[in-house]
Amino acid sequence: MTEEKPVVAFLGPKASYTHQATLDSFPGCQYTLSPQITIEDVFASVQDNTASRGVVPFENSTNGSVVFTLDLFADLNARYPDILVCGEAYISVSHCLLGRHTEALSRSTHQLPSIIESPTSSGAATPTANIPNPGIPRTKPTQEIGHIKKLYSHPQAWGQCKSFLSTYLKGVERQDVSSTSRAAELVAADETGTSAAISSIIAAKIHNLDILARGIEDRSDNTTRFFIIKRASPPSSLSSSHPQTTAPSSSAESKNGKEKPWKSLISFTVHHSNPGALAHCLAVFEPFKLNLTSINTRPSGVAPWNYIFFVEIDGRREEGGEGAVNAALQDLAKVSRGWRWLGSWESRLK
Amino acid sequence: MTEEKPVVAFLGPKASYTHQATLDSFPGCQYTLSPQITIEDVFASVQDNTASRGVVPFENSTNGSVVFTLDLFADLNARYPDILVCGEAYISVSHCLLGRHTEALSRSTHQLPSIIESPTSSGAATPTANIPNPGIPRTKPTQEIGHIKKLYSHPQAWGQCKSFLSTYLKGVERQDVSSTSRAAELVAADETGTSAAISSIIAAKIHNLDILARGIEDRSDNTTRFFIIKRASPPSSLSSSHPQTTAPSSSAESKNGKEKPWKSLISFTVHHSNPGALAHCLAVFEPFKLNLTSINTRPSGVAPWNYIFFVEIDGRREEGGEGAVNAALQDLAKVSRGWRWLGSWESRLK
Numbered sequence: 001m002t003e004e005k006p007v008v009a010f011l012g013p014k015a016s017y018t019h020q021a022t023l024d025s026f027p028g029c030q031y032t033l034s035p036q037i038t039i040e041d042v043f044a045s046v047q048d049n050t051a052s053r054g055v056v057p058f059e060n061s062t063n064g065s066v067v068f069t070l071d072l073f074a075d076l077n078a079r080y081p082d083i084l085v086c087g088e089a090y091i092s093v094s095h096c097l098l099g100r101h102t103e104a105l106s107r108s109t110h111q112l113p114s115i116i117e118s119p120t121s122s123g124a125a126t127p128t129a130n131i132p133n134p135g136i137p138r139t140k141p142t143q144e145i146g147h148i149k150k151l152y153s154h155p156q157a158w159g160q161c162k163s164f165l166s167t168y169l170k171g172v173e174r175q176d177v178s179s180t181s182r183a184a185e186l187v188a189a190d191e192t193g194t195s196a197a198i199s200s201i202i203a204a205k206i207h208n209l210d211i212l213a214r215g216i217e218d219r220s221d222n223t224t225r226f227f228i229i230k231r232a233s234p235p236s237s238l239s240s241s242h243p244q245t246t247a248p249s250s251s252a253e254s255k256n257g258k259e260k261p262w263k264s265l266i267s268f269t270v271h272h273s274n275p276g277a278l279a280h281c282l283a284v285f286e287p288f289k290l291n292l293t294s295i296n297t298r299p300s301g302v303a304p305w306n307y308i309f310f311v312e313i314d315g316r317r318e319e320g321g322e323g324a325v326n327a328a329l330q331d332l333a334k335v336s337r338g339w340r341w342l343g344s345w346e347s348r349l350k
Numbered sequence: 351m352t353e354e355k356p357v358v359a360f361l362g363p364k365a366s367y368t369h370q371a372t373l374d375s376f377p378g379c380q381y382t383l384s385p386q387i388t389i390e391d392v393f394a395s396v397q398d399n400t401a402s403r404g405v406v407p408f409e410n411s412t413n414g415s416v417v418f419t420l421d422l423f424a425d426l427n428a429r430y431p432d433i434l435v436c437g438e439a440y441i442s443v444s445h446c447l448l449g450r451h452t453e454a455l456s457r458s459t460h461q462l463p464s465i466i467e468s469p470t471s472s473g474a475a476t477p478t479a480n481i482p483n484p485g486i487p488r489t490k491p492t493q494e495i496g497h498i499k500k501l502y503s504h505p506q507a508w509g510q511c512k513s514f515l516s517t518y519l520k521g522v523e524r525q526d527v528s529s530t531s532r533a534a535e536l537v538a539a540d541e542t543g544t545s546a547a548i549s550s551i552i553a554a555k556i557h558n559l560d561i562l563a564r565g566i567e568d569r570s571d572n573t574t575r576f577f578i579i580k581r582a583s584p585p586s587s588l589s590s591s592h593p594q595t596t597a598p599s600s601s602a603e604s605k606n607g608k609e610k611p612w613k614s615l616i617s618f619t620v621h622h623s624n625p626g627a628l629a630h631c632l633a634v635f636e637p638f639k640l641n642l643t644s645i646n647t648r649p650s651g652v653a654p655w656n657y658i659f660f661v662e663i664d665g666r667r668e669e670g671g672e673g674a675v676n677a678a679l680q681d682l683a684k685v686s687r688g689w690r691w692l693g694s695w696e697s698r699l700k
Contacts, residue, residue, distance in 0.1 A: 222654075275641040
């Protein structure tokens with residue numbers, strides 16, 4: 001019997017952080033990895049069964065939710081009704097400033113001392129026990145960067161490197177591009193040598209760029225969380241034993257839902273004219289001891305100032321309508337305008 | 351006695367949507383309006399008393415919260431401890447595509463029919479009662495736009511014009527700039543005539559640009575909500591009778607807090623290790639009949655996957671520690687890790 005490798009779609013290009021997250025969960029030898037241009041392309045590939053699984057960024061620990069992904073789960077145009085989260089992955093994200101230090105530019109080092117002066121004496125804010133170095137970058141350029149006139153990166157990266165950028169590259173023109181890898185590609189193609197990319201160390205190697213600064217993110221524990229998505233009726237091509245993609249077979253342990261760290265994502269809308277509607281929806285999980293771990297909000301598309309809410313809870317929805325999550329969802333149905341279970345998966349947070 | 355006009359700082363430049371919101375609340379003849387380059391500059395002007403009031407965008411009805419503003423209220427670096435919301439304003443936002451139709455380009459109208467063909471037959475999604483035209487733009491270009499190779503706008507505008515852009519300008523390079531007015535300025539300076547801006551009709555007049563399409567936003571009710579901010583200890587230069595900036599004098603009516611439509615903004619953090627911590631914090635408002643109207647979440651800056659939550663409630667915090675909001679805040683103090691009252695103001699939502 002010829003067995004085709006299952007296809008996994010991910011937000012590309014190759015060497016992107018999403019690619020790293022994909023390799024973490026789906027070893028390249030067992031899967032056909034298919035880079036996509038946009039997050040929506042990943043959703044579409046899974047919805048139309050072109051791919052068995054998809055990998056998309058969901059939130060960054062420094063810069064918050066990826067609203068593009070939330071909006072695809074909100075699915076206001078009813079294009080992705082069968083998409084479910086079935087796993088997650090965490091990737092440490094460390095950014096570099098990549099560009100060129102031409103010989104001519106590196107010789108003019110008389111500019112260097114003033115430019116890479118330590119900013120710890122700026123006195124912009126009072127240090128406290130909780131915030132020992134408010135707004136001060138953790139690192140400084142290792143090369144002269146006075147020649148940089150333009151920056152390229154993914155929009156999320158600006159928010160993760162605020163302190164470095166406001167200290168060393170304040171006022172420099174920024175251009176958003178679709179990925180940090182694409183940013184490096186554009187800088188490599190710029191013959192003037194006056195542009196720089198916020199990108200990964202891997203991209204520096206691929207595109208043969210100089211590293212002008214390393215670890216420029218505001219926090220050393222900067223991490224991006226990715227979701228693995230599947231269709232609600234999964235194709236048979238993925239092994240059911242893959243821990244990140246399929247629920248374990250029913251057992252006494254997993255039935256309880258508390259022994260294993262599982263999470264579920266649920267969206268709901270409320271009758272905004274009913275006072276207390278939102279509070280009532282948020283209260284349905286408490287009686288079942290389902291810990292509410294996060295909340296996100298996006299416009300509902302129904303009318304201005306109407307929202308769709310996303311909650312994550314500790315717990316797993318079981319087949320057959322049993323268990324605490326199903327019971328809470330039955331209560332949610334009574335008090336919400338509409339709701340949707342968007343999947344349950346095993347936590348991989350250490 | 352010489353009386354200086356109070357200074358009101360706002361996110362500029364002139365003719366920006368924030369400028370319109372500012373004029374709505376602060377007539378130019380009575381105030382000195384001071385445009386700022388960034389939202390943070392507005393916060394800083396109010397914090398250091400350079401300005402008596404500030405006006406900043408808070409959320410858009412189509413594209414959601416302005417995270418830059420939320421992060422300034424989160425104030426992780428303790429720079430803006432005295433900022434309070436004291437009012438709000440709503441401005442209808444209608445975007446145009448602005449550029450140049452050169453004579454040479456406008457003569458080559460053989461391209462026109464295929465480009466501005468109605469997209470209603472695309473069949474990309476099934477229309478439903480709730481979503482009669484899923485993802486279909488409300489308008490089409492009034493001029494040939496095949497020559498447009500680059501787009502400039504503010505990041506929020508892309509998310510408000512998704513359908514138009516994906517139908518008529520798919521794949522065209524986009525550059526983020528600090529405001530829609532700045533976008534129009536850059537397009538006016540581009541001598542090739544191949545760039546376009548998503549900007550306002552006012553900017554078309556100021557920069558003498560052609561309107562290539564009108565009303566390109568996804569929803570006709572597209573509205574941005576602005577907050578008016580002040581310092582916790584207000585300077586004496588603003589009249590206490592200004593309805594948008596100061597609470598009314600204590601009276602039987604306002605003491606109750608239910609007769610007048612007031613709102614309050616509150617932020618809090620939770621002990622993430624305590625199961626139920628978030629649910630307990632959200633539950634404190636219900637016993638006092640304080641309707642929870644919206645929730646926002648941002649990274650707390652303490653550790654990855656720790657959040658700061660923002661809630662808006664119906665109700666007003668009264669001086670002297672009385673009233674329902676004060677009572678709820680006392681309960682919030684018992685169950686949260688930390689909390690902050692960020693102001694109460696009169697609703698201006700119609």
